Amino acid sequence: MTDDDAGEIDFEIDPEDLEGDVPVVAELGKPSLVVDDVHITYRVFGATKLGSRGAEDKGFLQRILDRRPGVGSGVREVKAIKGVSFVARHGESIGIVGINGSGKSTLLRAVAGLIPPTQGAVYVAGEPSLLGVNAVLMGSLTGERNIMIGGLALGLTEAEVREKFDEIVEFSGIGDSIYLPMKAYSSGMGARLRFAISSAATPDILMIDEALATGDATFRQKSKSRIDQVRAGAGTVFLVSHSIATVQSICTRVLWIHEGELVMDGPTDEVCAAYKTFVRKVRDARSKAAAK
Numbered sequence: 001m002t003d004d005d006a007g008e009i010d011f012e013i014d015p016e017d018l019e020g021d022v023p024v025v026a027e028l029g030k031p032s033l034v035v036d037d038v039h040i041t042y043r044v045f046g047a048t049k050l051g052s053r054g055a056e057d058k059g060f061l062q063r064i065l066d067r068r069p070g071v072g073s074g075v076r077e078v079k080a081i082k083g084v085s086f087v088a089r090h091g092e093s094i095g096i097v098g099i100n101g102s103g104k105s106t107l108l109r110a111v112a113g114l115i116p117p118t119q120g121a122v123y124v125a126g127e128p129s130l131l132g133v134n135a136v137l138m139g140s141l142t143g144e145r146n147i148m149i150g151g152l153a154l155g156l157t158e159a160e161v162r163e164k165f166d167e168i169v170e171f172s173g174i175g176d177s178i179y180l181p182m183k184a185y186s187s188g189m190g191a192r193l194r195f196a197i198s199s200a201a202t203p204d205i206l207m208i209d210e211a212l213a214t215g216d217a218t219f220r221q222k223s224k225s226r227i228d229q230v231r232a233g234a235g236t237v238f239l240v241s242h243s244i245a246t247v248q249s250i251c252t253r254v255l256w257i258h259e260g261e262l263v264m265d266g267p268t269d270e271v272c273a274a275y276k277t278f279v280r281k282v283r284d285a286r287s288k289a290a291a292k
């Protein structure tokens with residue numbers, strides 16, 4: 001972790017979020033998902049260490065010939081997740097917290113089946129959504145086309161998507177921009193539309209990565225009721241967020257990830273309190289270092 005990382009942590013504590021906003025307690029059902037000793041290692045190609053200029057003096061062919069897995073120049077491994085295990089149950093809403101680069105998004109993508117674990121396994125009972133939808137959306141197409149594609153990916157029929165179209169656009173609050181290519185959207189607009197599409201059908205497992213933090217209070221309130229619907233229908237919700245207030249208002253349980261490892265897994269209040277203490281320590285250490 002670098003000092004810069006610590007500087008980016010933001011606690012967007014919004015008083016209106018907190019008022020009377022307590023997660024709905026749903027009956028916990030059977031396991032919906034089992035994550036068993038998952039490891040994820042990214043292999044970054046073309047990564048040259050600083051100061052290894054020697055490699056550039058060699059010819060192109062020689063550099064290709066030199067490139068053997070894990071040997072010499074060109075390949076670097078990033079161990080993003082190192083042996084995480086947990087069991088999620090129907091009706092649970094699970095927050096994932098941790099500072100920048102701790103592995104939250106990677107874990108969520110693995111749980112959604114978007115990246116295969118390097119080691120370990122993920123067992124799912126039900127169909128994970130959101131990331132499934134994210135994978136099929138295309139930036140070059142309009143929001144309108146993407147609603148159709150995402151809806152079909154969720155298993156809706158064409159007629160069902162048409163029926164839900166207005167509701168999805170309304171929910172996302174992006175108005176006429178729906179007829180523009182998605183790559184022209186701000187990151188907040190994109191996140192809101194993805195969330196609106198993903199939760200259009202009530203999925204078994206709903207996964208959200210930061211999307212809620214990008215909306216205004218009304219959007220957050222609407223999102224929360226969708227999440228409650230999923231849980232009331234015995235679904236499981238995963239939420240990655242830097243906003244502790246959002247996590248506290250939505251989640252019944254929190255996983256704290258640090259440097260790819262699960263450091264704490266427990267009730268929201270306990271884990272958030274411990275995480276806040278840790279973040280404060282990091283900040284204090286940082287400002288002391290800056291004052292020197």
Ligand SMILES: Nc1ncnc2c1ncn2[C@@H]1O[C@H](COP(=O)(O)OP(=O)(O)OP(=O)(O)O)[C@@H](O)[C@H]1O
Pocket residue numbers: 042043044078079080098099100101102103104105106107
């Ligand atoms: N596609 C990738 N290729 C190589 N390394 C990656 C890739 N994606 C993430 N990483 C690395 O894996 C680690 C975990 O990244 P990840 O995006 O999961 O963190 P995060 O907790 O979601 O961070 P943030 O809070 O900034 O969103 C980081 O060291 C990151 O640099």
Ligand SMILES: [Mg+2]
Pocket residue numbers: 104105106
């Ligand atoms: Mg992330």
